[in-house]
Amino acid sequence: MSKYNTHVLICGGTGCKSSNSGQIYENFKTILGEHNLTDEVQVIKTGCFGFCEKGPIVKIMPDNTFYTNVTPEDVRNIVEEHIVKGRKVSSLLYVNPENNEHVSDSRHMEFYKKQVRIALRNCGFVDPENIEESIARGGYEALGKCLTEMTPEQVIAEIKASGLRGRGGAGFPTGLKWELCAKNKADQKYVICNADEGDPGAFMDRSILEGDPNSIVEAMAICGYAIGATKGLVYIRAEYPLAIDRLKIAIEQAREYGLLGENIMGSGFDFDIELRYGAGAFVCGEETALIHSMEGQRGEPTLKPPFPAVSGYLGKPSNVNNVETFANVPVIIIKGAEWFSSIGTEKSKGTKVFALAGQINNVGLIEVPMGITLREIIYEIGGGIKGGREFKAVQTGGPSGGCLTKKHLDTPIDYDSLVAAGSMMGSGGMVVMDETSCMPAIAKFYLEFTCEESCGKCTPCRVGNKRMLEILDKITRGESTMDDLQALRNLAGVIKDSALCGLGQTSPNPILSTMDNFWDEYVEHVVDKKCRAGVCKKLMSYVIDREKCIGCGKCAKGCPAEAIAKTDYTAPGHKLPSMEIHGETCIKCGACINNCKFGAISVQ
């Protein structure tokens, strides 16, 4: 019998896995074997730790040592130094950029200090492929409590009282949703888990499913009990193979342990879960589109009402919740609605997971209490802007959201304040931008995504978004007029007002919010034909200062477009005539700037 005194937790999330954490795991096994430590040291592949910037992550318990950027070659060092000799490998520890000190315990790292991990409570702690580890951390206790001590009405009342709102984006009150579905009598109802995470950059649902699939299985069973459903379906995108594998294992193990199937825990309650695969269409995150896709129909939304709670999958009452929403449910049951609602703001309770990305030092997955400010997220958890540059904006809510600026830095973040600021919570993407980001170009980027992902059903989204994209394209190419800006604003307003589903209704948000907050930048593009961020290539011109140019010709030699030639002007003090760039042939690659040793070339 093994009696482990040390645990090695290796991140087995998709990010770290692609940075070779699988090999790290193998190396630990081998090297610990060489030292005859396999009975004393347990090696576990966990889910995501969240600090993806520094991955692959290896954590040694019980002393909570947090090793960053670990390579397979580092493993021998960790085993022989840390595990055998008790000396931490300082070169692999996180360095606090403020004071350059090594931080060994993750709890002392700025990245984790302000986080409150409820949905992510087990990610990075348990082996997601072993249900016993989940159970050891309280997994399925909530299901037991529901089945043995609570009526379905009490479960719904608890969720309602907690103030939990949908984490998929729109923030509909979860308890109310359950109640509506519970009210509808039917021979069959369905619990549907929306795991069709599609916002660019957002990966919290994947991380939860990869790191703690049992919490979702448990929560779906609780929901089934509450609304009177015996069947659960997880609509998961096929691009999440690891999440699919781990979810399948969790479902299988839950069946073996009698936590799914017939007569769960002897309560007489039956519940089982099946998977349905999505083909990666963003619009299938919209619940009616998701249901149509599951039915084998074209994945496009239909008008509500009827709501899925009345007529959902196969026409039966169905309750659709997102992965992160479900992940909160067992904790609420165990710790109580009062505890949960003590976290957060008046109308947004609990925590929210954000995928922090962009020009920020600590990229990763964070879970913070509602009501935290952007400043805390960006400058404390996120470690500030990369390269010490200046913060410009943060995009939240993905293609449906908008940009928040400096003036919003101290706004407490919750569902309602984000909407009031012209953005939205969305599924929790948070892209931080500095002065090198061009706002019309950012708006264009998100709109390109929406155009690709529109189902095409309604005119405003199908044609309107395309036309907005074309206007934005003109703006970023310097071919637009102020009339175009006017047309863009009107069109954005009409699309928001008249599109069929949430995708279309929110698709103008990136444009409207950047126009509201960065109007000057739009005008610059249109009137001055300038892009201050230097992103819109069509608006840039490379210019040689003929007084500084010594005529060495290095720029011309390195120009792939042969756009640089000699002039007949020689600056005073120089021997050779200076060079000049022909704007029409220049492809704006920037090679000449890099080749000029005299700082004579600049972008204007």
Place this chain on the structure above:
Amino acid sequence: MIKLSIDNKPVEVAEGTTILKAARQAGINIPTLCYFELDGMNFENKPGGCRVCVVEVKGRRNLAPACATECMEGMEVFTSSPRAINARKTVVELILSDHPNDCLRCEKSGDCELQALAARLGIRELPFKGEQTTFKKDSTLSVYRDMDKCVYCRRCETMCSKFQTAGALSGVNRGFPSVVAPAFDQPLGESSCINCGQCVQVCPVGALTLVDNINDVMKAIADPTKTVIVNTAPAVRVALGEEFGQEPGSIVTGQMAAALRRLGFDYVFDTDWSADLTIMEEGTELLQRVGKVLKGEEAKLPMFTSCCPAWVAFYEKNFPDLLEYPSTAKSPMAMFGATAKNYFAQKIGVNRKDLVVVSIMPCLAKKSECAREEFGKDGNPDIDYVLSTRELAHMIKQCNLDLNQLPEEDFDSPLGQSTGAGVIFGATGGVMEAALRTAYELHTKKSLPKIDFEEVRGLNGVKEATVDFDGLPVKVAVCYGLGNARKIMEEVRAGNPNGYNFVEVMACPGGCIGGAGQPYHHGNSDIIRKRMEATYREDAGKPIRKSHENPDIIAIYKEFYGEPCGHLSHELLHTHYFDKSDKIEATLQ
């Protein structure tokens, strides 16, 4: 009842009423584009996609599609607020920004709902310029597809996949290039399409149009070596007048015959005549099958009618195991063609190759039917060309004729005289009623006590009746819409639990009067109702109303065919069916 206000007008409507219908009730006509309903015929396309009908609802965050939003107590709706009008106009401008706007030469010009909408909204400029979607043009013998003009209203898809359950058309692609098309870029002709053409009838624009054969016919008429004869289907005469401004339900039989004569056709005949012939063959076949079953011999029941070519294509593609159930009798048009080329040509001493037979049909599937190889001889088809009611109207107009001012003339003899039974073929239930009138009398040798079989009339999608043939109960069913037919076929496959003996199937809403070649009804089902009333009016006014009493029919059996279901009629008036399910399987794979 629910009380609300629309444009400050108090309105009271039943629960479940949409804003669109409530507004219409209040005399406020909100424009629509994708919305399409055939009231009482179980056809509704309500995707809420085009957003033309958006209205402002007080207290609501965004605009509401009137077609799909139900009225609520106390609702305050504004259909023409600046916000609603701006959105509506912008939406139409967006649609036009991805439309060829080649109205001058578009087949649909004058009948186009988008054109009418743009005119109504006073659109004078096209503010949005940009990329336009383009697709490969595609055509069957009946339907021409130019999807560059598609506005993605999905009416055709609902018609094809829900109403007809043919499943040839559905939404493909996503975002800007979304379009309705057969799966996997298949040409329509190689898909599960049955050429019913109803997609054309419901298309608001010129994306789906008919294959125009006017020039072929004009050329034949102009050719001095050709004798060109024409036959006109029952449903044409109750709809053609609409194209000349007459009220729906006007009967223009006599003017139509006059027009055809002035267009240069050498003989003007009537498909109603061959409808009577069909009844003789089909009625006899039914009695033979029933008789066999009564004697304990093998015969397939229920027998299905086989006049509708879309229906024939449908069972050949979807029910290859049930091909012995439909009557082997050819359609009235095909019987006309066979008689014309084999009997009439000889009679007037013209080589069949120099006799051009033209059919005027309410139907687009007939354009495909006439090309069936077995409906001809040595590569020369029995019917050379099929023109739809709409094409005939165009031709009359092109030739500077005004139908309204023409005198009423009679059809020519000997293929022109018909009975009321032939006339009612045009409406759902008509073939059944005509067959019952004859089969009853042939079987019982008694005169019918009541000639009108009201129970098989009307616009219900499926009708049932049991007719007492002097002690022999004959159970019949009538349906239109191939979705309804599919259900009955599946029942037959499962052992015919309803015990039907005879089933009439028509593909189009209301039967041939609602055919795809008829003047566009734009979803106004009253037009179809009025055509139906006219059909029965024409029947009631006929001196002879039973096919077997038609003197020309009696004469042709005497002179040529011998007896119904006899040797020669088997050769010329009956056919057989082919397993074409590979088309469906190809689609599924």
